[in-house]
Amino acid sequence: MAVTLELSNVSKIFQKDRELVRAVDDVSMTVTPGEMVTFLGPSGCGKTTTLRMVAGFEIPSGGTITIDGQDVTNVPVNRRDIGFVFQNYALFPHMSVFENVAYGLRVKGYREEEIRRMVREGLDLVGLGKAEKRFPNQLSGGEQQRVALARVLVLQPRVLLMDEPLSNLDAKLRIHMRTEIRRIQKHLNITCLYVTHDQGEALTMSDRIMVMNRGKVEQIGAPLEIYSDPSSLFVADFIGQANIIPGEVVSVEGGTASVSIAGLTVPVRAVKNASFAPGAPAAVVVRPENLLPSPGEGMKGTVLTATFLGGRMEYEVALESGRTVLSFDPFLPGKRMWTEGESISLSFDPAVAVALQA
């Protein structure tokens, strides 16, 4: 049942007047059967376009796409057995919620009572059991999005392509839905591409994450890998929040580089494939949750803002070097809290920091 999905050197160029937009630029990747790969990347980086090419809505300007070993570049959409959740929902405005969800099932030729059962199940799954007679224009934004999701999930396609399917749902529902999606996807062993802007979602749901930037692939890897071993400053900066502190390589030994930062020399893990030479500039990536107020020595700075963020305090700190860094301090009662203007000293655990080529 589960299929491989392969993109080889896929590009898409939009031509507009004299302006050429290279929306997707030489993307290659293989999605193994039953895998869930999430696309992450800044707005406009080409995620939707890539997904649309896989679906067959858009013809690649170059490259090939194969599903299950078969070149589908010229196979019509409806023969690809894919499910697509559109960023703008694309619900059929003239059909009730029930009919929208039943659409694909009818195409597949299920019997009427089966359809009714499956649609019910699908709608219950997204919490819209009672809205089946309504029309899309009588639904709230989130409700519409859920219908779009249900419409595809009931079909259990071979390949599932989802373009920000949960963006308009509240946190609770989103968490619920993502576990449901993941459960179904795993259970049916569906190969899945998923676009999201929610990093929590990407990190929790995906087998692998593909980070894109300006149409190009920046890094593909397991969530933890992307997070802790970003292959570029872009990735480091984009995933999670990162303090990028410039320094100079003092010495390199095995996987560890000693980097001098603000007068201190710290041994930091060097990123894979990096070739550091002593004296070369390096950027040390320190996650805000690893940059904590320290009673002892550390980098000195002044608190710019202190924000309460539910489970934690968030400090924006201006270092003496002038650089602004973020520090997330778990909020526990009794813990000292800093306020704006106070002096603070920050330190980090070098073992979970990583040095990149600057």
Add this chain to the structure above:
Amino acid sequence: MAVTLELSNVSKIFQKDRELVRAVDDVSMTVTPGEMVTFLGPSGCGKTTTLRMVAGFEIPSGGTITIDGQDVTNVPVNRRDIGFVFQNYALFPHMSVFENVAYGLRVKGYREEEIRRMVREGLDLVGLGKAEKRFPNQLSGGEQQRVALARVLVLQPRVLLMDEPLSNLDAKLRIHMRTEIRRIQKHLNITCLYVTHDQGEALTMSDRIMVMNRGKVEQIGAPLEIYSDPSSLFVADFIGQANIIPGEVVSVEGGTASVSIAGLTVPVRAVKNASFAPGAPAAVVVRPENLLPSPGEGMKGTVLTATFLGGRMEYEVALESGRTVLSFDPFLPGKRMWTEGESISLSFDPAVAVALQA
């Protein structure tokens, strides 16, 4: 400049065939001048509808809305001097990005060169300086959303109504945009209603948060208040993540209730306005970041799932009572990590837990 906005007993009933949908139910609130109030609530709870009534797109089925003391229930939209960012963007499909953003400025009668300057500024603000000649259907989802935002922000209206204006942006951009919005809003002293599904956004940006459920107001209050003093189980559960642990009140003293949970008696802060009697059932709300693996005694359970979530580990734990709770453990190197199936013992700091009437 800044104006008060007041909703008194506002309701909206949609009639569809024989079904009556009470989308907004008796909502009353006052937004002080220059204040930013965020609406939070599950999908379909009536946020958009409330906003649309304030804007004047929808006529309330009951109640009145006043802006700056003036009853605007029958004032046409265009005379209300509001800005509205639509959940579905509502860009003008026949106009270029530039023209979309310039539209409101033209209405106000600015001179052409001023308009050009202001549009440029607006587009730069949302990072779309280069796309001004494109048409909406040549933009990605997030780009469209940013145009919708810029279109309203350049106008600097008296009242700003935003319906999930950042839902399709990536985390980095979202954080950037929300600081920008907040900055502009504070700078110009704009009274603002903001709908979001992102609790981080709500907690960071708002002066006050209004939590809605099924058309009704559940609680209005400052972010910290809503978070730490939820007035109902719904709010507690909806805002942030909450472990709700049932127990029995043993004794009450001042603002503190001693509640017996799983055999232990803990003194917990009682929620405001609660009247607890000894022996009554109580629900203790413990945030996952306050429920931590403890080496010593605590509530025993088994790890169901352990997920790496960037800055922290997330454990789902089945307590002996059968209840499933969440624990967020800050991820620090060297810290012990639990894996699925392991036994764990959890404890919390009663000072930051709160007891509600069950």
Add this chain to the structure above:
Amino acid sequence: MNRPSALSAPEKVSPLKRDPALLPALAAIWISLAVFVLYPLFRLFLTTFMVEGQLSFSNLGAVLDSWYDRQAFLNSLWLATAVSVAGTVLGYIYAFAVTRISIPSWLKWFLGAVTTLPLISPPFTSSIALTLSLGPNGILLKFFGIENFNFYGFWGTWMSETLTYFPVSFLTLAAVLSAIDPNLEDAGLSLGASPGRVFRTVTFPLSTPGIANSVLLLFASSLADFATPLVLAGHSFPVLPTQAYLQITGLYDLRGGAALSFLLLLPAMGVYVLQRFWVGKKSYVTISGKTGSRSGFKSKGKLAEGLVLGVCFTVTAFILYLYSLILWGALVKVWGVDNSLTWENFHYVFTHGRKAITDTLSIAAVATPLGGLMAVVVGYIAQRKRFFGNRAMEFFSMLNYALPGTVVGIAYVIAFNERPILLTGTMTILVAAYMFRYHAAGIRAVIASLHQIDPSIEEASASLGAGAARTFFRVTVPLVVPAVLMGMRYLFIHCMTAISATIFLVSVRWSLLTTRILECMTELQFAQACAFSVVLILLVFGATAVLTGLTRFATRRISGEGGRG
């Protein structure tokens, strides 16, 4: 909601209160409808049914007693149904080819241009070309060796009317089809439906507003058309408008003819109601403020595409053939007798027809923008604003269209030939007659298009501070510009070619091109008639180009290449 509702059903606030700009627009529309539609018809009604100061329907009774007239009534219904169905089908096929099949853009333009030709067929000329081809001893019949083809009667009339009216349907439907968000069809395909099924379940239902309005328009057109049956129906297939015309002009029985014509309002009203019912309250919104990207064209299946293009090319070739006959007729000395080429006929047109040409152009130039404006305003109010009298307004705006032109013309003479509204002999009466008769196409097209536009786009404009008028002109109008253009083009063409209503309104001061053509026909000056038609076609093409350019300019980049095709 399980709780008994404390508040009663949603309270109605008068839209006028909230939308003050509506009032002057509404007043203007109602006044003009009252003056130019209701009042003349009322006067005609009195003339027809007042016998010695008493209301009497004896006129109608007499007419209904005749088997021939009853037959005519049924034939009219049958013909109108057949024409509206066939014309809409053909129009849909064309619209589909132009909007959904990837063909070079010059070919699209060409198909579009050719379809304007039948619209520009002044009464009788295209019928003559048809007759020459398919009538007894017709050129095509001989060519294909077909015998015993009974052209006169139903078939000829049906064919000619379908050819004449399908372009209206094409234009309406092309506007509607091109405004369907491609993402919706994509969604259908991605759910596994074949292109055919997507067409059946998504594209087709979403074009319902267009189809319904096209059917309504064509039905009314055919119902009111007396000129085509006059030439082609023969005695065996009487239809009501022709009967009415004959009653008036042949039997000198104005009352009987008018009575017959009033009878036509019943089916027109019926179809109007059916159409409303069909379009219903469903949503056809496909232009939301959140657009999906337009996708590359996907094949609809070779067979279907071949079929669609096959039909288009055949019909296009046929139309071209018919009009080349007319061109030929205009260029030769005497058709079939002296085939030497000559400019004489054109010379005749520009000498004898000069005044007619300039008069007609001026009238068209005045009526077209006014009619276009009226069409968007009426269409907009009818589709977007909900209040008492809406339906009535929408229906009244179609009345003049659904009645045979002769009757409308006579009503105008009766109403406007004396105080308080003395208009005969003026340009105003001609402009009004054309406008209120032929703006219907524009109104229907605008209504069809508006069905597709998410109201939130207009709300956005209001929230950005724009008043109702600005929103209307800057946002609504540009979004329905294809429909408005179509309406204006239709109006312009009819100002140049239509004759039935205005034959009673032309005066010494204002003469019309078509009157001249008709004269040529009745005076058997076939070649000159052809030359007039050719000149007319060129004028219309020129004017259409100007019109399109002007509108583009006025609304800036409407639906620019970047926007909807």
Add this chain to the structure above:
Amino acid sequence: SGELNAYTIMPEKYASQVFEAFSAETGIKVNFMRFSSGEALARVVAEKNNPQVDMILGGPADTYEAGIKEGVFEAYKPAGAEGIPEKFRSKENYWTGIGIIPLVFLTNSKFLADKGLEAPSSWNDLLDPAYKNGLQMADARTSGTATERIYSLVKIMGEDEAFAYQKKMHQNIQMYTKSGAGGAMPVATGQAASGIFYIVDALDIQQQGHPVVISYPKEGVSYGIEATGVLKGARNLENAKKFMDWASSKTFAQLLVDKKINYIPTRGDVEVTNPALDLSKVNLVEVDVTWKGENRKAFVDRWINEVIK
């Protein structure tokens, strides 16, 4: 001098010459528009409360008879009336005949050559199966030409016989056209074989050069009277009367002949030069206008119910 406004039922190309001559002679400027007879009548009836024109030129006398019933005409006996036989004038002087036009057969000569036939010279010739699906002639409900045809037949054969004949002829009919001249072009182009028309239309086609022959039936034909009349309430009544006087004069009759306007003048005092208009060899049947008016509706109804049903 001054102005005169007119509707003309006479074809434009003739009417313009007529009015031109009139203006030249009297200095009165004429504005005119051309309509078919029914349209002209409908228009004057509709305008009767505030007439837009002063008179009508041309058109069959029946049209005027119908107008008299609507009360749109003003009685006036023109100065030259005595030169015109009474049968060509309205009894109450509402209209005056200025020309007569007999019916003729117009036949395509190629058709005749193909079939090896002579031009029809008897009504019965049209019953020949060779003409099957080949005849075009006017519809009785619309056209004066058609009613004229019926009057001729009734006068020649008697009423019942006439309708029996028409029913037979119906077998050969390709199409009844709505206007009197409507079938002339199809005959000219060979689409139809033959038909019955007023001489004006037939001659016109022939003069354009089409291969047609004109022939008269030996049993006889009736003729129509082209008339002219003044409208009640005319604003330029005097000028209209002047025109009537002029149109009844010999000058006018001579003008018809000179300008090849294919009507036969009602005045006997001018010589007709066109041999086709030479009625000396034609068997003309006299039909009284009042009789025509009285029987018209009955005949048309009978035609509908017996001939075409």
